[in-house]
Amino acid sequence: MINRLELHSISKRYPSVVANDGINLSVKPGEIHAVLGENGAGKSTLMKIIYGSVKPDAGKVLWNGKEVHIANPAMARELGIAMVFQHFSLFDTLTVVENIALGLPGDTKLDELARRISDTAEQYGLELEPQRHVHTLSVGECQRVEIVRALLAKPQLLILDEPTSVLTPQAVEKLFATLRKLAAEGCSILYISHKLDEIRALCDTCTVVRAGKNTGICDPREESAASLSRMMIGCEPPPIKHVLRSPGQTLLAVKNLSLKKSHPFATELSDINFELRAGEIVGIAGVSGNGQQELLAALSGEDPRAEAQMILLQGERVGHFNPAQRRERGLGFVPEERLGRGAVPDMSLADNILLSHQTGATISGGFIRKHAIVKMATDVIERFVVKAGGPHAAARSLSGGNLQKYIVGREVMRNPKVLIVAQPTWGVDVGAAAQIRAELVALRDAGCALLVISEELDELFQISDRLMVIAKGRLSPSIASSAATIDLIGQWMSGMWNDTVVTPLKEVVYA
Incomplete structure (x- = not known):
């Protein structure tokens, strides 16, 4: 059987980190394949390479047995690849239906598309109102928009990044039934989740990534949550x-x-x-x-x-x-939206300290005490083991999990x-x-x-x-x-x- 997707020795380097270091991955038609790894392990970079939004420095990609160079997400969608990102790609001032229409042909009728969105959302237990503006949605509702947009494309490969965080236990079971049905119809699914019990219940195969490298392939149904945790982070x-x-x-x-x-x-x-x-x-x-x-x-x-x-x-x-x-x-406060509310994306981690630490320790006589906020940022990074390029690294350069650790740590250290x-x-x-x-x-x-x-x-x-x-x-x-x-x-x-x-x-x- 020809694999739906093959990655051979994929590498991607950034100035301060090696995100992917010779990673190999194979996904069969109809397979539900988990990619497991701690925050900053390189999972998101690897998924973006598959989806064409990041270009690898080395390695090759095979799609249905033929080598391809996925130049951009539009080409990925043409091939039949759909992805739900952990960080959403939605325009706040547009409605749900208008956002979804952006990836479709220009002659798409919005009223007809709205009906398709409602039908798909109802089928999968994902409540959505097509005419709502995105800026009125919660983070969880934005994730529903991304999931429905991906399902509308009827993809050959569906990449899902943390898809169940917005669902009740009953709705999770309904989604799993849907994913199993999609897999039975031949759709391959790449499933990223930190919920080990979900991976054990749903997935056929699991590739584990640590520090940008493959560390193992297993059948998660034969593993315990403890053994998967050891493979992922080296300990329980x-x-x-x-x-x-x-x-x-x-x-x-x-x-x-x-x-x-x-x-x-x-x-x-x-x-x-x-x-x-x-x-x-x-x-x-x-x-x-x-x-x-x-x-x-x-x-x-x-x-x-x-x-x-x-x-x-x-x-x-x-x-x-x-x-x-x-x-x-x-009062301390950690919002649900990391980038844009919990942190200013283009500001450094040190400057982001000022979002919640505006006291005499950080501001004196109307001037920012730079050394103080750098010291605070460094303390948060060290205490919470945040993987970052130091206190001067931009907030957007961190993985979602590491940015979350930083934001929580910033509030905790205010006591x-x-x-x-x-x-x-x-x-x-x-x-x-x-x-x-x-x-x-x-x-x-x-x-x-x-x-x-x-x-x-x-x-x-x-x-x-x-x-x-x-x-x-x-x-x-x-x-x-x-x-x-x-x-x-x-x-x-x-x-x-x-x-x-x-x-x-x-x-x-x-x-």
Whole structure:
């Protein structure tokens, strides 16, 4: 059988790093093939070479047995290759249907395309509104646009980078059924995920990449999560230590928070109430687009429409305060969007320190203390093992996972009283994810109050003391993580919690 795709000795070098060093890869027709590696291992560069957006320095590519030189993504699409990038390629000021139309022939009718988008989205359980502008979408909803755009092309090879981070457990199973059906019809799938259980459940073959080189090929169905982790990072991630403790005083309280839609496609927040106490982690689960974005904006101060008394920070009414004023009072914030909100892409890592560290330590007499921000950036890089070309490297030069470690580290090292984190380990490898989660638990143990909004249910169960669910702008009651189940939280993610009897929380919670 002729392989659908073959890569022979692919190499790609950049001034400060060797991204790919003689990598070989073979994908058969109808095969679901995982590419596994830690952040910065070279996976994304390799996928971009296959898709034509990066040119290799050496090596050759064979497509259906014939050598090809994929000059650009348009040529890749003509060959039958579709890709969903981890960092999206969408125009904010265009609608969903207009964005998808950009890669199609000029005579494509938008109304007909909108119907195809809706049908495809419904078929695969990916809710989308074709007429919404992209700037109104959450990160998870943008990912749905990318997935649907790829599926519309009916590709021979589909490259998926972290495709399940926006889905409920039930929707993940539906997507897996779809991918298996596509594979049975002859479509090859390259699947990049840091969720080892997903790879073991879905994929036929797994190629492991470490530091830009092949380190092994295996059948993931015959491996354990631990053995895959050892192949990927050389060891198993350390377990997070749980410590029994009672939470302290309330540091953040949200009372009767209701906000109308800020734009036609926003989610209205309705009667949000919860308290966050010192020394606890409260997790909020939910499918992307159910009000997470609006709640984060209200809590961070980016949306100042809340009444003053609706948000209390250490007992002070801060509903009208801007983000800087809330930071001065001990609030830390990690947004879900890394490039553009968490970090300015073209600024250095040192300069990006100023996004959250505007104090006397970094600014004196109206002048930036350059040596101070370089020292802070260096400390974050070293403590969080960020793979970067030093504190002067541009934020956009980092892989997604390494940039995430830097942004989280920047906030953790401020020692906030209250830390709000959105999608802390989205697209992050198992080793880095374990480190980030351990740092969050350590902050909790030091008395910080943490609110973690994530679509990774395993993550929320692992680090949270209490769990809540947001659905259609409403917030469920809280439940002790030890008393919750995946099935229950999955049911609540559909908005069905009114008929559930919630056991009252005990004073002692777990870490």
